[in-house]
Amino acid sequence: MSSNVLSDKFKQKVLDSFEEGLSAKEISDKLCSDYSKETGKVLNRNVCLGIKFRAGKCITTSKVESHYRQRKSRITKATKGYIQRKCLCCQKEEWIEEHCRICPTCKKSESFKYSSEEFQFVQR
Numbered sequence: 001m002s003s004n005v006l007s008d009k010f011k012q013k014v015l016d017s018f019e020e021g022l023s024a025k026e027i028s029d030k031l032c033s034d035y036s037k038e039t040g041k042v043l044n045r046n047v048c049l050g051i052k053f054r055a056g057k058c059i060t061t062s063k064v065e066s067h068y069r070q071r072k073s074r075i076t077k078a079t080k081g082y083i084q085r086k087c088l089c090c091q092k093e094e095w096i097e098e099h100c101r102i103c104p105t106c107k108k109s110e111s112f113k114y115s116s117e118e119f120q121f122v123q124r
Contacts, residue, residue, distance in 0.1 A: 024048040
């Protein structure tokens, strides 16, 4: 009867192979004969990934989700209320407020500033 318990030596071989940069499929092809001698079963990529996960070498899904949420919040905070479009003055594509058509750098320039006396309102 075959034992389902793997030796520490075999587990270390799998982990070392991951550190060398091999994928789970490549490791399963490489170490299939050793695994079948120990357990009498065929080594597949899921077994390799399970060994890596149980050793704590995988990133857990909760860490990935929290990282994704943080990254998404940074992106939405920076761009909320802004649209990427061309400025009417300088023709550069920049993040401009939704209701504006001129970028902040052009608004600060002297050529954009005007006095209120230049405009006259006519009542009809």
